[in-house]
Amino acid sequence: MAPLKAEEYPKPYRPYGADIKETRPYSPCRAACPAHTDVQAYVGLIAQGRYNEAFEVITSVNPIASVCSMICHHPCEQACRRCAIDEPLAVRHLKRFAIEKSADYRRNKRRLVEKTKGKSVGIIGSGPSGLTAANDLANFGYNVTIYERHPVLGGMLASAIPPYRLPREVLKEDIDDVTAKGIEVRTNCEIGKDVKLKDLVGKHEAVLIAIGLSQSRSLNIPGAEGPGVMLAIPFLEDVAFDRKPKLGDKVLVIGGGNVAMDVARTARRLGVEDVSMVCLESAEEMPAWKWEVDEAIEEGIRINHRWGPKAVRREGDKVLGLEVVKVKSVFDQSGRFNPSFDNDVTTVLDADTIIITIGQMSDLSFLKDSSVKLDERGRVVWDPATQMSSARGVFVSGEVVTGPGSAIAAVANGHRAAIAVHLFCQGEGIEGRLPDQEKEKISQMPADVAGKIEREPRLAIKHIAPEVRCDSMVHFEIGYDEEEALKEAGRCRACGGGAVVDQKKCMACLTCMRVCPYGAPVVASVSEIRPEYCQACGLCSPECPAQAISMVSYDVREIRNTMHQIIGAIDQKRQEPVIAAFVCTHHVGVFGFDLPKNVRAVPVHCTSRIDILDMLKAFESGADGVAVVRCDNTICKYRGIEHRVSARVGRVKELLGMLKIGSDRVELLPVKSGNGGNPYASVCEDFSGRIKQIGLRQSK
Amino acid sequence: MIIGSQKPIEEIWDMVKDFKKVLVFGCNTCVAVCHAGGEKEAETIASLIRMRAAQEGKAMEVNHMGVMRHCEPEYFDPVLDEVRKYDLVLSTACGVGVNFLSERIGNVPVYPGINTSFYGAVEAPGRFVELCAGCGNCILHLTGGICPVARCSKTLMNGPCGGTNKGKCEVSQEIDCAWYLIVERMKKLGTLDRLSEVLPARNWSTSRDGGPRRVSLEHIREYEEREEKKVEQAGGKKQ
Numbered sequence: 028m029a030p031l032k033a034e035e036y037p038k039p040y041r042p043y044g045a046d047i048k049e050t051r052p053y054s055p056c057r058a059a060c061p062a063h064t065d066v067q068a069y070v071g072l073i074a075q076g077r078y079n080e081a082f083e084v085i086t087s088v089n090p091i092a093s094v095c096s097m098i099c100h101h102p103c104e105q106a107c108r109r110c111a112i113d114e115p116l117a118v119r120h121l122k123r124f125a126i127e128k129s130a131d132y133r134r135n136k137r138r139l140v141e142k143t144k145g146k147s148v149g150i151i152g153s154g155p156s157g158l159t160a161a162n163d164l165a166n167f168g169y170n171v172t173i174y175e176r177h178p179v180l181g182g183m184l185a186s187a188i189p190p191y192r193l194p195r196e197v198l199k200e201d202i203d204d205v206t207a208k209g210i211e212v213r214t215n216c217e218i219g220k221d222v223k224l225k226d227l228v229g230k231h232e233a234v235l236i237a238i239g240l241s242q243s244r245s246l247n248i249p250g251a252e253g254p255g256v257m258l259a260i261p262f263l264e265d266v267a268f269d270r271k272p273k274l275g276d277k278v279l280v281i282g283g284g285n286v287a288m289d290v291a292r293t294a295r296r297l298g299v300e301d302v303s304m305v306c307l308e309s310a311e312e313m314p315a316w317k318w319e320v321d322e323a324i325e326e327g328i329r330i331n332h333r334w335g336p337k338a339v340r341r342e343g344d345k346v347l348g349l350e351v352v353k354v355k356s357v358f359d360q361s362g363r364f365n366p367s368f369d370n371d372v373t374t375v376l377d378a379d380t381i382i383i384t385i386g387q388m389s390d391l392s393f394l395k396d397s398s399v400k401l402d403e404r405g406r407v408v409w410d411p412a413t414q415m416s417s418a419r420g421v422f423v424s425g426e427v428v429t430g431p432g433s434a435i436a437a438v439a440n441g442h443r444a445a446i447a448v449h450l451f452c453q454g455e456g457i458e459g460r461l462p463d464q465e466k467e468k469i470s471q472m473p474a475d476v477a478g479k480i481e482r483e484p485r486l487a488i489k490h491i492a493p494e495v496r497c498d499s500m501v502h503f504e505i506g507y508d509e510e511e512a513l514k515e516a517g518r519c520r521a522c523g524g525g526a527v528v529d530q531k532k533c534m535a536c537l538t539c540m541r542v543c544p545y546g547a548p549v550v551a552s553v554s555e556i557r558p559e560y561c562q563a564c565g566l567c568s569p570e571c572p573a574q575a576i577s578m579v580s581y582d583v584r585e586i587r588n589t590m591h592q593i594i595g596a597i598d599q600k601r602q603e604p605v606i607a608a609f610v611c612t613h614h615v616g617v618f619g620f621d622l623p624k625n626v627r628a629v630p631v632h633c634t635s636r637i638d639i640l641d642m643l644k645a646f647e648s649g650a651d652g653v654a655v656v657r658c659d660n661t662i663c664k665y666r667g668i669e670h671r672v673s674a675r676v677g678r679v680k681e682l683l684g685m686l687k688i689g690s691d692r693v694e695l696l697p698v699k700s701g702n703g704g705n706p707y708a709s710v711c712e713d714f715s716g717r718i719k720q721i722g723l724r725q726s727k
Numbered sequence: 728m729i730i731g732s733q734k735p736i737e738e739i740w741d742m743v744k745d746f747k748k749v750l751v752f753g754c755n756t757c758v759a760v761c762h763a764g765g766e767k768e769a770e771t772i773a774s775l776i777r778m779r780a781a782q783e784g785k786a787m788e789v790n791h792m793g794v795m796r797h798c799e800p801e802y803f804d805p806v807l808d809e810v811r812k813y814d815l816v817l818s819t820a821c822g823v824g825v826n827f828l829s830e831r832i833g834n835v836p837v838y839p840g841i842n843t844s845f846y847g848a849v850e851a852p853g854r855f856v857e858l859c860a861g862c863g864n865c866i867l868h869l870t871g872g873i874c875p876v877a878r879c880s881k882t883l884m885n886g887p888c889g890g891t892n893k894g895k896c897e898v899s900q901e902i903d904c905a906w907y908l909i910v911e912r913m914k915k916l917g918t919l920d921r922l923s924e925v926l927p928a929r930n931w932s933t934s935r936d937g938g939p940r941r942v943s944l945e946h947i948r949e950y951e952e953r954e955e956k957k958v959e960q961a962g963g964k965k966q
Contacts, residue, residue: 534795536760541852572765573755573793640767643774647781682771685736686778726781 154182156425159441219393524580797824
């Protein structure tokens with residue numbers, strides 16, 4: 028296949044409403060994501076069974092989406108407004124589901140991108156930041172070369188994150204997406220050793236240093252040097268590249284961060300039964316994510332809190348244990364990390380192997396005597412406004428300059444660096460043109476709104492049992508099946524996806540204010556629908572007499588505009604009636620749209636969104652009957668919509684009566700799910716039988 | 728506010744059936760508030776006409792559109808070229824809008840898509856009530872804020888008549904006797920004694936009896952006419 032032109036590939040995917048979303052406060056999930064992934068859009072698409080589109084939304088801002096679907100620390104979930112109701116949405120796990128579902132689609136769309144810029148960029152490092160920049164610059168049409176010291180791409184994702192958290196074939200999917208664009212990959216190539224930085228500077232129009240923090244910090248305590256004591260990163264690298272590290276029977280991990288968790292849990296999976304950890308912090312103070320800690324404890328790992336390492340006890344080459352001293356406090360009064368100790372209280376923790384996991388730093392030795400300046404503490408001097416180092420044309424991104432953070436934060440910084448490099452290569456100014464990370468977001472859900480929303484606990488993510496999962500490096504988390512994913516996606520309140528008033532059309536009639544179950548609209552000179560209240564049920568839009576209300580997350584006219592195609596050509600000799608069945612995707616999705624053949628499913632994300640005009644359009648398109656199949660009140664996502672929907676059906680009955688088409692050709696059919704079978708199909712079948720008795724519509 | 732109500736589809740069909748290209752043109756102010764003729768209802772009527780045409784096997788193009796008001800040219804002027812492409816405009820504005828657009832549209836007929844009912848208030852969502860008749864000579868200060876012109880079936884100035892019955896009008900049990908309301912209201916206000924003064928015979932020339940009415944505000948017109956003249960002298964036409 029011919030490579031696509033840079034400007035046509037990849038058109039950044041714009042879900043419906045993308046432009047208007049930019050003009051309004053972000054949903055908190057999106058604001059919290061460093062890459063500003065439009066969570067509301069893709070979760071909404073998942074809930075409607077539109078998985079490929081969900082994939083597009085995700086990957087439009089995140090080239091390591093598969094990786095993030097496994098290991099992201101999901102700040103979106105911590106920010107989820109559903110926390111005010113019950114529990115946050117399982118966003119990361121839904122992402123995993125969507126990505127797994129769209130695997131074929133994704134592989135089929137990998138393409139070369141034409142190199143139109145005639146300029147080349149060298150990227151040192153292929154972790155999240157370098158990979159993102161490579162992806163973006165390839166999209167812009169540059170010749171991109173990645174230099175990676177390891178035999179495979181991925182940086183720490185490939186060399187340090189243990190496979191039980193991130194299976195390598197998952198990482199490969201992301202990398203294949205990027206390299207398919209036509210990127211030169213030079214693995215096993217260490218800058219400073221295999222090639223010199225100045226050669227790269229001479230060869231490429233711009234160079235990006237994205238080397239991350241790939242060196243472990245060590246501890247300056249007696250006994251730390253010598254056999255039986257190792258550093259985290261070399262240990263994890265050994266595991267990653269199948270160089271079995273030698274461990275004893277009692278492994279002690281020093282550190283309380285996420286890498287320490289990786290190290291301890293990896294040691295468990297290497298057959299060590301007795302793995303313990305020691306950290307300065309209490310359980311509450313530990314920097315590791317709580318879920319990581321919980322999972323580690325499940326796996327039998329013990330954590331010794333509030334002890335500081337003092338000396339490694341050893342007899343020659345043999346480690347006996349770690350002498351530790353009691354921690355008085357970890358942070359000083361101004362909240363800075365500044366541990367103090369009670370030197371009178373010490374103990375010895377038994378261990379024959381100690382792994383030090385107290386933080387990482389960059390290996391910047393290749394920058395010695397180069398034009399890239401380091402500061403007095405040995406860090407790269409850079410300008411965050413331009414992402415440039417002190418050397419013109421040499422850019423920096425990711426943890427090497429931002430310090431330790433998350434993969435997705437490195438992605439965000441990689442995007443920024445790619446824009447900077449692009450502007451530089453085009454001879455344009457950079458300052459003031461790089462995207463701002465901070466976004467205004469919708470405020471917390473008001474208590475009265477939260478009170479109106481059905482409690483619906485988060486669908487727990489299943490894990491392989493600890494006694495089984497510790498036997499191997501197999502990924503321990505079990506993905507949602509389709510039914511679970513649709514159910515979980517349906518919990519999303521679609522923050523930021525709700526109603527917007529066209530101020531030029533609104534004449535302040537108060538209708539929206541009267542119909543809204545959540546008190547979102549306030550009407551002054553015109554209506555304003557407050558996003559912190561709006562639940563995007565869509566009830567108001569079809570009620571607005573001036574058609575002044577649209578929805579951010581979907582096209583209110585979509586059903587009407589596509590009804591002819593949905594109904595299709597009407598066979599004048601048909602035996603069975605043609606039925607248009609409006610079915611709620613929140614629940615029918617779980618059953619699939621497995622409806623009788625003569626029933627045309629019109630998926631709608633809650634019957635609250637159906638307009639009288641949509642129903643009329645079905646009749647206009649030749650339907651013999653229209654069924655509005657709505658979920659029973661006990662499962663409806665939006666309470667308080669049923670009367671309006673019923674009134675609309677009543678109005679259509681009245682109009683059909685006027686036209687002498689027959690008012691009983693439209694019905695509102697509530698469905699109780701959970702009685703086994705597919706209740707949506709059976710009510711449609713019954714209705715179809717009734718319409719057949721009434722007779723088929725004849726056209727002249 | 729002007730309250731309108733929808734016409735039966737058969738009446739509409741009789742008006743439109745001989746045209747090929749019909750625009751149902753909504754008005755998004757008064758008649759939208761009362762869910763009779765806003766853009767949404769215009770689209771509904773368009774849909775009904777299309778279905779009716781299909782029933783008759785007639786090929787007809789029926790579209791809809793809406794602007795804020797049909798009673799001020801600034802609102803419809805920007806779309807007038809588009810509107811003129813139709814054989815018929817079925818306006819769902821009140822009668823004012825239909826007249827006004829009809830005078831300005833050129834050779835395209837403008838037909839009424841709704842009935843203009845009265846000046847009314849929104850008593851409750853979906854319920855509208857007539858409270859003023861636009862007689863041109865307001866006396867509400869004399870009648871406790873309740874209008875005998877609009878609300879008394881006989882428009883009596885010194886009521887009630889003998890047809891009042893436990894607060895209801897003899898015309899219908901659905902109609903409150905306006906004079907009963909006036910008396911009760913004035914009792915409450917402590918001004919009942921004022922009713923002993925007989926209201927003189929009214930001069931109805933300010934109402935429909937004086938022919939079509941016009942209000943002209945001299946302080947605005949004086950300036951506007953001067954401006955219009957300037958533009959005219961410069962050979963242009965006022966936009």
